[in-house]
Amino acid sequence: MASSVVSEKEGPRDPRAPEEMAAEDDVKQGNAVATEFRESITEALSPRQTLPGFADPRIERASGVELPSWFVDRCRRAYLSVAFDAAAECRVLGVTSTAYGEGKTAVAIGIATAMAIDTKKPTLLVECDFAAPSLHRFLGLDQGRGLSEWLDGDSRLRVVRGAALVPNVFMIPAGTPQSEPARFFYQLVDREVMLGLRETFANVVMDLPPTLNISYGSLAFGLADRLLIVARSGVTLTDDLERSIKSIGKKRVNGIVLNGTDERTPAWLRPLL
Numbered sequence: 001m002a003s004s005v006v007s008e009k010e011g012p013r014d015p016r017a018p019e020e021m022a023a024e025d026d027v028k029q030g031n032a033v034a035t036e037f038r039e040s041i042t043e044a045l046s047p048r049q050t051l052p053g054f055a056d057p058r059i060e061r062a063s064g065v066e067l068p069s070w071f072v073d074r075c076r077r078a079y080l081s082v083a084f085d086a087a088a089e090c091r092v093l094g095v096t097s098t099a100y101g102e103g104k105t106a107v108a109i110g111i112a113t114a115m116a117i118d119t120k121k122p123t124l125l126v127e128c129d130f131a132a133p134s135l136h137r138f139l140g141l142d143q144g145r146g147l148s149e150w151l152d153g154d155s156r157l158r159v160v161r162g163a164a165l166v167p168n169v170f171m172i173p174a175g176t177p178q179s180e181p182a183r184f185f186y187q188l189v190d191r192e193v194m195l196g197l198r199e200t201f202a203n204v205v206m207d208l209p210p211t212l213n214i215s216y217g218s219l220a221f222g223l224a225d226r227l228l229i230v231a232r233s234g235v236t237l238t239d240d241l242e243r244s245i246k247s248i249g250k251k252r253v254n255g256i257v258l259n260g261t262d263e264r265t266p267a268w269l270r271p272l273l
Contacts, residue, residue, distance in 0.1 A: 084225065098241055101232070113162065126207070129207055160173065
């Protein structure tokens, strides 16, 4: 009578099919990445003991532009016009434009500020325009490292606190300009970074790249639950706006923010909008 012998070196065979084992490995890897991200966020935000008179060197604070209250209120109306899932524990809103120079980053900052003030919950603005990052200019920071460097494993995650008047808003700059921005969106998806964001923050605003002339739009715009397109009065062409809506998908666009229409905009702020 034949008998099966299991070698002590080999150990017992796993009765599961290879497909089941591979799926479980993928889940474990995804959980590990989400855990890594949460730990990076916690490490960046958790205070640590410092010498009297010295600030925590890990925590940067924005020292740049303070947006006017009327501008923040306009951004508030924009995000309040978006119908989010009432049961969602985290709201993820993407902000884009047809091209550069239409004010999407300023609007993204304004929306994140308004959401943080209104909800009084942790709110994150994450810059995902890896090809031409500009958030550091608004925040008065050196460009330095950012999300792209963290995704590449070259540095720890850089988290910047907002102005002292809004202590519950945080920002992650994109980092240095990248020549292959698409690969970072693949990493954001494959490494399940968004899962970590959703489990850490109540509101997430994503400063996404402009819609036209990019080949990775489906990856970029798929990261957000809802999308707003920023158009600049007297600059954005109607044809370009229609092309943008078509490329994203009409059902996915939840509103258009018309920027640059108020003459009260201070002269020093206009170049940034």
